[in-house]
Amino acid sequence: MKFLLTTLLxxxxxxSYAQNLEKLTYQELDSIGLYFLDEEEYKKAEKHFxxxxxxxxxxxxxxxxxxxxxxxxxxxxxxxxxxxxxxxPLLIEAKETYKKVTGENxxxxxxxxxxxxxxxxxxxxxxxxxxxxxxxxSIYEALNKQxxxxxxxxxxxxxxxxxxxxxxDKAEPIYVEIKSIQENSVGKNHxxxxxxxxxxxxxxxxxxxxxxxxxxxxxxxxxxxxxxxxQDEGYASICNNLGNLYTDMRKYEKAEPYYKRAMQIDxxxxxxxxxxxxxxxxxxxxxxxxxxxxxxxxxLYLQALQIYQNTLGKNHPTYAMTAANLGSCLRPExxxxxxxxxx
Numbered sequence: 001m002k003f004l005l006t007t008l009l010x011x012x013x014x015x016s017y018a019q020n021l022e023k024l025t026y027q028e029l030d031s032i033g034l035y036f037l038d039e040e041e042y043k044k045a046e047k048h049f050x051x052x053x054x055x056x057x058x059x060x061x062x063x064x065x066x067x068x069x070x071x072x073x074x075x076x077x078x079x080x081x082x083x084x085x086x087x088x089p090l091l092i093e094a095k096e097t098y099k100k101v102t103g104e105n106x107x108x109x110x111x112x113x114x115x116x117x118x119x120x121x122x123x124x125x126x127x128x129x130x131x132x133x134x135x136x137x138s139i140y141e142a143l144n145k146q147x148x149x150x151x152x153x154x155x156x157x158x159x160x161x162x163x164x165x166x167x168x169d170k171a172e173p174i175y176v177e178i179k180s181i182q183e184n185s186v187g188k189n190h191x192x193x194x195x196x197x198x199x200x201x202x203x204x205x206x207x208x209x210x211x212x213x214x215x216x217x218x219x220x221x222x223x224x225x226x227x228x229x230x231q232d233e234g235y236a237s238i239c240n241n242l243g244n245l246y247t248d249m250r251k252y253e254k255a256e257p258y259y260k261r262a263m264q265i266d267x268x269x270x271x272x273x274x275x276x277x278x279x280x281x282x283x284x285x286x287x288x289x290x291x292x293x294x295x296x297x298x299x300l301y302l303q304a305l306q307i308y309q310n311t312l313g314k315n316h317p318t319y320a321m322t323a324a325n326l327g328s329c330l331r332p333e334x335x336x337x338x339x340x341x342x343x
Contacts, residue, residue: 021048026055030070037073042081049074068097072115082311083273084123084252091116110139124201124317126161151191152181154234156199163199164317166289168207191234196222198238205245217242217248233276236265240283248285259284275318278307289329301326 021029033048049070057066060180071094073334078087095112102108117132133154142150159174179196186192217238225233239262246255263280270276301322308319 017058021051024051026052026059026066026070029055030073033070033073035075036067037080040080042077046077049077058103063097063101065097065101068094068101068112071097072112075115075119079119079122084119086118091119105139105142107139107143107145108135111150113139114150114157117157121157121161121164124164124315126165129319130158130161133161147185149185152178152185152192155181156195159199163203163206166206168203172200172203172207175203188219189223189226191223191227194220194227194234197223198234198241203239205239205241205248208248210245210249213245214242217245231265231268233266235282236262236269239265240280243283243287247290252287254290257288273310274309275307275311278304278311278319278322281307282325285329286325289325294329297329298326301329 024032029052033045033052036042036045036048042225043114052070053067053074056064056070060066066125071090073086075090075094078084078090091112095109095116098106098109098112113132113136117129117136120126120132136154137158140146140148140154145151155174155178159171159178162168162171162174175196179193179200182190182193182196195214198220201220202214204210204213204216221235221238221242224232224238228234239258243255243258246252247257259280263277263284266274266277266280279305282301284324285297285304288294288300289297304322305319305326308316309323312319
């Protein structure tokens with residue numbers, strides 16, 4: 001989750017943060033933490049959020065919404081850093097605080113529902129995620145806040161829950177609605193519109209409407225390249241998706257360069273121990289497996305499984321899916337020895 005904070009004040013704080021945390025207010029500590037979260041400097045962000053929480057607790061207590069707000073910020077370090085069990089109690093407590101203080105039907109409680117739903121989505125607990133996204137959506141609709149951009153964010157979360165469960169008939173109309181909302185609110189050159197195009201393209205790719213998907217992927221790629229350049233995670237995501245698309249079209253000579261380009265970008269951005277890089281390994285493994293290049297596929301699946309095990313855990317659906325991919329391409333006599341490597 002990105003917090004785009006680029007003011008000169010925050011930059012000043014980021015440079016001088018280490019002097020003495022006691023001299024900073026809880027607001028300053030929280031703002032610096034957000035800056036470091038945006039920069040993915042999680043240890044520094046965590047330090048500032050915890051210091052902010054301590055000051056808020058001393059001044060207002062742990063049941064104040066200010067405390068809940070920083071709890072959510074701290075939790076998102078843990079979600080982004082795949083420390084999910086540390087995030088869960090913070091998000092649950094924050095939601096309950098907002099519910100008690102601002103009311104069950106308040107906008108702030110709706111946002112707290114969204115943040116907890118996002119956690120459950122990332123954890124693969126789809127039923128809990130769906131319930132909370134639906135609750136947040138209903139609150140915004142009751143408040144007539146459908147024109148608020150965060151309403152589109154909530155819709156995207158709900159659509160993603162359906163997409164992850166292959167419930168494409170439920171996901172499609174929501175993705176179409178989001179694309180329309182973003183086109184009307186920010187225009188066709190904004191990355192939010194690009195994300196909406198990419199989401200809808202992913203769905204069309206899954207239901208074999210490949211020409212529609214290809215058009216939307218290139219639209220999203222154009223936007224990402226213009227806004228962020230080619231060394232960006234969004235651009236890498238499109239490369240992966242185009243690789244998948246051309247694989248489905250059996251245009252293998254077009255697919256492979258996109259997979260390798262995505263892996264190169266994500267390795268540079270996230271490193272070799274991040275699940276996003278593991279996704280790239282898994283995608284390229286699938287590509288080779290489809291062509292019966294099993295030795296190449298096995299090597300990539302094993303690398304991906306090790307990363308997933310270390311970050312998401314063995315109970316996560318992504319780990320299970322990759323393990324199944326590995327099993328499908330292993331020769332029977334090699335399965336026992338290969339499984340020991342990821343046990």
